[in-house]
Amino acid sequence: MNFAPSPEVVQNNVLATLNGQDQRWRAYANTFPTGYGVPSGAMGQWLNGFPAMVWPIEQLRPLAGWLWQQGYPAALQQLNTRLQEIYKARDVYISMYNNQVQHEANLAGIMRGAVAFNTTQIMAATNRQNVVFQNWLTDMFDINENRCRDCHNGIGIPGGGYCYACAKRRGWVW
Incomplete structure (x- = not known):
């Protein structure tokens, strides 16, 4: 007596499992963090969880290959199609992540430039x-010590002023 299930029953089980895993994957895909202000770290965390979602689907490959050898190609065809779609989606998510990382780097550069500009302006104003x-x-x-305002030599005039040489240099005397 042979109690092994027929390839048709195995194929139905594989297809049902594949559908369940596909729904699980789609539910996970719907949780991808998007929108304005979502940090790349959140996207990266989501991408780190990607292999755990795909692994159970990949585990169906040997069984689907065996079914294909038995003349039941539907499971392998659906598996390959779904994995292809999943990996294309992953590439899109990775592209979105890379774009966010680039955007954050650009913003950081703008902020560094703004901080450097402000620091320069503050230093110039302070100087x-x-x-x-x-x-x-x-x-x-000069005023308190009765000195020339240009050369700072004592001139003996209360309140300071200019010595003869400095006044001549300024063109005030001949």
Whole structure:
């Protein structure tokens, strides 16, 4: 007595299992994170779960191959068709992930540029304020210590001013 199931029964079981795995895959595919602001890390996590979804389907390949040898090609044909669709979908998801990574890199570059520009502007403004303060401080010392405002030599005039040489150089005297 032979209690082994007939190839037709095995094919029906394989096709039913394939349909169940296909529904499981489609449910997983519907959870792919998309939309504005979805980080590439979430997409990468989803892609890391991809092999676990495909592995049970791939496990049907030897049995489908055996059925094909027995003259029942439907299981292998459907398996190959579905795996081809799944791997095409995976390629699309990988492309979406790569695009998001590129987008995030571009945004990071823009932010780095903005931070560098702001830092440069702040440093320039700070330097300008320091120069203005140093000039003011020097002027105050010149005024308080009766010195020339150009060469900073003592001139003995209360409130400071300009020595004869500096005034001549400016064209104020001959």
